[in-house]
Structures are given as structure tokens and as C-alpha cells.
Amino acid sequence: MSVVRVPPVLREEAGGAREVEASGATVRELLEDLTVRIPALGARVYGEGEIRSFVNVYVDGEDVRTRDGLDTPVRDSSTVILLPAMAGGR
Amino acid sequence: MTTYRELLQQTKAAIHEIDARGAQDLDGAVWIDVREADEWQEGHLPGAVHIPRGYLESRVEGVAPAKDTPVILYCASGARSAFAAKTLRELGYDTVYSLAGGFTDWKRNGLEITMPRTLSPEKRTRYSRHLLIPEIGEEGQLKLLDARILLIGAGGLGSPASLYLAAAGIGRLGIIDADIVDETNLQRQIAHSLDTLGTPKVDSARRTIEKLNPDVDVVTYRERLTSENIDRILDDGWDLIVDGADNFPTRYLVNDASVWRGIPVVHGSIYRFEGQVTVFKPHEGPCYRCLFPEPPPPELAPSCAEGGVLGVLPGIVGSLQTNEAIKLAADIGDPLVGRLLLFDALATEFNEVKIERRADCPVCGDDPTITEYIDYVEFCSR
Numbered sequence: 001m002s003v004v005r006v007p008p009v010l011r012e013e014a015g016g017a018r019e020v021e022a023s024g025a026t027v028r029e030l031l032e033d034l035t036v037r038i039p040a041l042g043a044r045v046y047g048e049g050e051i052r053s054f055v056n057v058y059v060d061g062e063d064v065r066t067r068d069g070l071d072t073p074v075r076d077s078s079t080v081i082l083l084p085a086m087a088g089g090r
Numbered sequence: 091m092t093t094y095r096e097l098l099q100q101t102k103a104a105i106h107e108i109d110a111r112g113a114q115d116l117d118g119a120v121w122i123d124v125r126e127a128d129e130w131q132e133g134h135l136p137g138a139v140h141i142p143r144g145y146l147e148s149r150v151e152g153v154a155p156a157k158d159t160p161v162i163l164y165c166a167s168g169a170r171s172a173f174a175a176k177t178l179r180e181l182g183y184d185t186v187y188s189l190a191g192g193f194t195d196w197k198r199n200g201l202e203i204t205m206p207r208t209l210s211p212e213k214r215t216r217y218s219r220h221l222l223i224p225e226i227g228e229e230g231q232l233k234l235l236d237a238r239i240l241l242i243g244a245g246g247l248g249s250p251a252s253l254y255l256a257a258a259g260i261g262r263l264g265i266i267d268a269d270i271v272d273e274t275n276l277q278r279q280i281a282h283s284l285d286t287l288g289t290p291k292v293d294s295a296r297r298t299i300e301k302l303n304p305d306v307d308v309v310t311y312r313e314r315l316t317s318e319n320i321d322r323i324l325d326d327g328w329d330l331i332v333d334g335a336d337n338f339p340t341r342y343l344v345n346d347a348s349v350w351r352g353i354p355v356v357h358g359s360i361y362r363f364e365g366q367v368t369v370f371k372p373h374e375g376p377c378y379r380c381l382f383p384e385p386p387p388p389e390l391a392p393s394c395a396e397g398g399v400l401g402v403l404p405g406i407v408g409s410l411q412t413n414e415a416i417k418l419a420a421d422i423g424d425p426l427v428g429r430l431l432l433f434d435a436l437a438t439e440f441n442e443v444k445i446e447r448r449a450d451c452p453v454c455g456d457d458p459t460i461t462e463y464i465d466y467v468e469f470c471s472r
Contacts, residue, residue, distance in 0.1 A: 005441075008364045009397075018437070054386035058443040066446045081432070081443060085382040086359045086366060087338045088246075088397060 002030060004080045006041065013040040022080075027057060028070035030080065045082050056083040098169055105175040108162065108187035110196055116187075119160040120153055122146070124174045125193070129166060133203045135196060140229070143170050146177060149224070157182045164189035164196070207232055213305075217259055230420040231259060235305075237419035240264040240328040242315060242344055244291040246404030247334025247358045247411060249281035254412040255332075256299040260419065262307040263299065264328060267291040268314040278401035315340050317463035320347050331355045332415050334408060338385035339466040345370065345378035346463060349454045354418055354425075358411040361397050363435040365407035368426050368445065369414050372454060375427035380448040380455075385466050403435050 001021040006014045014020055015038075022037060024030030031051070035042025045055045050070075057064045058081040064072040074080065092100075108116070121138040123130055130140045141149045143165070154161055161183055163171040171188040178186045189196070197203055209217070209228055213235075220226045220234075237260050241248045244267040255263055269291050271282045279291075286294035292310035299308050311323055315335070320343055333344050333355050341357075348355045348370065355370040357378065370377045410431065417423040432441040452460045 008362045018434075053384070054382065056381070056443075061441075061443045063444065063446065066444075081441065083430075083432075083443070085338070085386055086361050086364075087341055087385075088336055088359055088361045088399065 002074055002076060002078045002080055004030075004034060004082065007082055007084060007086075009084055009086060010041060010044055010082065013044055014038055023076075024074055026070065027051075027059065027064050027072045027074060027080075030074050031057075031070075044084075054085055057081070058083065098172065101172045101176050102188075105172055105179065106187050107168065107172070107190040109190050110199060110201060113162050113187065113189055116160055116162065119162050119187075121162045121164070122150070122153065122174075123165075123193075124163055124171055125165050129193075131206055131208060133193075133197070133205050135164065135193065136202055136204045138164070138204075143174055145224070146174055147181065150178065150181065150183075154183065158184060160185040160187070162187050162189055164192050166192045167194050168192040213259070216303075220258070225422045226420055230422065233420050234259050234416065235261045237330065238262040238264070238328050239330045239332060239415060239419065240266070240323070241332045241334065242266055242340060243334035243336060244279075244281060244295040245269070245275065245334060245336060246278050246360060246399065247408040248295070248332070249279045250405050250408035251332050251334060251412045251415070252281050252295050252299055253302060254409060255415060256303045256306045258412075258416055259303065260306060262309060264309045264311065264323070264326065265292050265295055266311040266313065266315055266323065267295075268312060278399065278404050280405070315343055317343060317465050320344075320463065324351060324353070328353060330415055330418055332411050333357050334404075334411070341378060342385060342466060343463060346453050346460060348372060349377050356411045356414045356418070358407045360399050360403050360407050363400050363403065365403055365410075365433045365435075366430055367407055367410045367414070367433070368430045369418070371425065371427045376445045376447040377451060377454045379453045379460075380451045381430065381445050383448075383452055388467075400435055403433075406433060406435070 001023050004020050004022050006017055022030050022034040024033050031046040035046055045052055051057055059072055059074055060078050121135055123134050123138045123140045124143040124146060126142055139153050161178060163174045165171040168188055168190050175186045175188040217231045220231050221228055239255055239260050241252055244265050271286050271289055271291055271294050275282055281295040281298045290312050292312045296308045296310055299306055313319055324347055331348055331353055335341050349372045352372045357370055358367045414425055418425055428445055430443050430445050449456050
């Protein structure tokens with residue numbers, strides 16, 4: 001099981017949780033597992049076999065788009081961060 | 091027993107001296123003035139950095155990190171710099187010279203010297219806690235006094251940023267904001283107060299800054315940043331932008347303009363209990379569009395008004411932005427370039443993710459597809 005950090009703007013979809021767990025050896029497997037466990041959250045970050053636009057996924061601090069995308073390996077000890085854009089300043 | 095004269099002779103025999111002409115012909119050399127502060131104040135060689143002899147070992151790597159960098163040392167006459175050269179040889183620098191005849195001969199031969207600028211006694215007192223830090227000192231404080239920083243927004247992030255930048259002695263602060271101070275702002279926007287309710291935020295912020303530090307030249311723009319006015323505002327000449335905007339259209343305008351003009355942006359954003367900070371340094375690191383190429387559609391963007399924010403959060407995030415701004419202005423430390431810092435106030439936890447420059451970035455990439463401003467539709471205006 002890897003830890004998935006839920007950003008504040010997606011917490012409602014995760015029932016308010018700041019962190020959830022999901023498993024998978026790759027980002028694809030992990031996001032598919034996440035979608036099964038918490039469909040509302042999964043749907044915001046993953047759909048039609050792709051990471052959604054406007055959301056970045058980081059495995060251990062690195063953007064998976066700069067690595068192997070959905071094939072990026074995930075370990076049990078990995079921390080996955082989901083990051084949609086956030087604009088607030090006031 | 092060795093006398094001073096003998097020691098100096100032995101030292102000079104063990105190092106290389108260079109004359110003024112040879113030194114001027116040496117490309118890429120770092121020039122270090124090893125004299126004391128009072129001597130430096132009376133003039134120094136152009137382009138030299140000042141490291142008093144007593145601090146040489148501890149600070150030289152800051153100015154010459156690579157040991158194969160040619161280093162030219164000088165003092166008043168060439169004695170102290172000879173000993174200094176021997177020390178640098180021991181530290182592993184392999185191309186070290188002591189300037190023969192030192193500053194005295196240089197000046198006597200009519201070669202160019204630079205008179206350092208100095209702080210007035212009043213400024214010396216006001217900024218004394220900066221002057222005591224070796225990394226800032228008088229030189230760094232002068233850089234802060236020369237800096238021109240533009241703040242986007244005088245709200246949650248802009249409040250602490252404007253106050254700390256003003257207190258630090260930033261020479262010119264530009265503030266853009268079209269809004270009026272209202273009661274709901276006072277839960278977090280500490281540049282404003284009951285006294286300025288109902289007045290434009292830029293005027294309210296100016297009043298607060300001028301009470302704190304009248305030396306700061308405050309330039310206000312009571313308008314909303316758009317593709318129409320951004321060039322006029324940036325033409326006023328800014329070294330650095332602190333972005334505390336509250337909406338995507340402004341973020342993207344600021345980003346695109348900063349890439350095209352080569353102005354670094356200290357980015358901060360907040361939502362409820364969490365904040366993000368990074369520095370976008372055009373062409374040296376990623377830009378905002380490398381992180382998020384396009385703004386999200388309205389249905390996926392959180393509404394600012396509904397979201398809410400813990401009052402102290404913009405204080406923390408705006409202060410982190412100010413820390414980056416001051417480091418960039420003083421040219422010290424490691425800025426948050428290529429790193430996005432995430433702060434969670436509930437857990438009191440910092441995380442960091444890497445942001446890389448994207449070759450396919452629509453603005454700063456190899457083949458830019460965006461070459462003029464885009465006015466995205468405003469969808470988070472509260």
C-alpha cells in the first residue's frame with residue numbers, strides 16, 4: 001500500500017481525508033485501484049486511461065510525466081502526491 | 091627564529107605574483123580584495139569582491155566554488171595578499187596570483203578604481219541586524235535598497251510581503267490591486283486596518299508601508315492586471331515580481347509576461363489550510379506553464395469565496411515568498427527554482443516536489459505556441 005496525499009481542493013471527494021491508501025506496482029495500477037476504492041476522487045485525477053489534464057501526479061517528489069508516465073514504478077513505501085492547480089492569494 | 095621580512099620573502103618565493111597588465115589580461119579571474127573594511131571604503135579595484143584576510147578561508151568558496159578558477163588577490167602593497175595566496179594554494183586553488191604592488195601601485199599608475207557606496211548613519215542603524223549577517227552585510231543591503239519589486243495583489247499574500255519587503259529596505263515597491271478594503275479582509279490582510287475600511291487597498295497598503303519605512307518608494311496601480319495594461323506596468327522597470335494573485339487569468343498573464351521579459355516570479359498560492367510556494371526564473375528553471383500548461387476549466391477550479399482560508403496561512407506563505415524575494419534581490423542562498431514547496435498548516439508539514447522545465451512548454455519551451463497575451467475568462471472572482 002502506498003500513501004496518496006489528497007490536496008485540499010479534492011478532499012470532499014475523499015470524504016475529507018488528507019491521506020488515503022492505494023496499491024499498485026505502477027502509477028496506472030495505483031490510480032485504477034484508487035478509482036475502485038474512492039470513485040469520486042479517482043474520477044477527478046484519472047479517466048479514459050489517462051491522468052486528467054490540470055492535475056499533476058508526483059511519486060516520491062517527482063512528476064510522473066517527467067519519468068515514465070503511467071508506467072512509472074510505485075513502491076509500497078512511496079508517497080504519491082496529487083496536485084491540481086490552485087490560484088488563491090487573498 | 092624567522093623574522094617577518096624573511097617569512098614574507100619565503101612566502102613570495104612560494105607563490106606567483108602578477109603585475110597589473112598581466113592581471114587585466116587574465117580572463118575569467120575572480121579578484122579578491124583582502125584588506126580591511128576601512129581600506130575598502132576608500133576605494134577598490136573594479137569588479138573585486140571584498141573578503142578581509144581573516145575571513146578568506148571561510149568565504150572564498152562562496153565566490154570561487156571551482157578550485158580551477160583563476161584567483162587574483164590584492165591588498166595595499168602585496169604583502170598580505172602574498173600570505174593569502176599561499177593559503178589558497180593550500181586550499182587547493184591551483185591558479186592563484188598576488189597582485190604585485192597591490193592597490194597602492196594600481197592607483198599610483200592611474201588605473202581605474204571604484205569608490206564603494208556606503209550607507210548613511212541612519213540606514214546603518216535601521217538595517218544593523220542585516221549588516222551583522224555576513225551573507226548580507228553592507229553590500230547586500232545596498233542591493234536591497236536598489237531593488238525594484240512588483241507585488242501582484244495587496245491581499246492575503248501581498249500584505250505580509252509588502253510589510254516585510256518594506257521593512258527590509260527594498261528601494262521601490264509596486265503594488266497592483268483594484269479592490270477596496272472591507273471587513274472580511276481584516277481576518278488576514280494585515281496591511282489594512284479599521285482606519286482604511288472602504289479605501290482602495292493600494293492606498294491603504296501605502297499608508298502602512300510609509301509608517302513602517304518612509305525610505306521605500308511606493309508605486310501604486312489601482313487596477314486589475316489585464317493584457318491591456320500589463321506592458322505599461324512592466325515598462326516601469328521591475329527586477330522581480332511577487333505573485334499573490336487570486337485567480338488563474340492573472341497568474342497566466344504574469345507568467346507569460348515574465349518569461350518574455352526575463353523577470354523572475356516568486357509564486358505563492360493558498361487554499362484553506364494549504365499553501366504552495368515556488369520561484370519561476372525564466373529560462374533557468376521551469377515556468378508556471380511547465381507546471382500547469384493551461385488553466386483548468388471553471389467546473390474544476392475551486393471557487394475562492396467558498397473555499398475560505400485560515401487567516402495566518404497567507405502570513406506564512408507570503409513570508410516564505412518574501413524570503414525568496416529577498417534572497418533573489420540580495421543574490422544569496424538557494425532560491426526555490428524548480429522546486430514546489432507545499433505547506434500543510436493542519437499537519438504542520440512541509441513537502442517538496444520537483445518541477446522540471448518542459449521542452450514542450452507552450453511559453454518557455456523549445457517551440458513556443460503562445461506568443462501573445464491570453465485573457466482567460468475570469469471564473470473565480472468570489
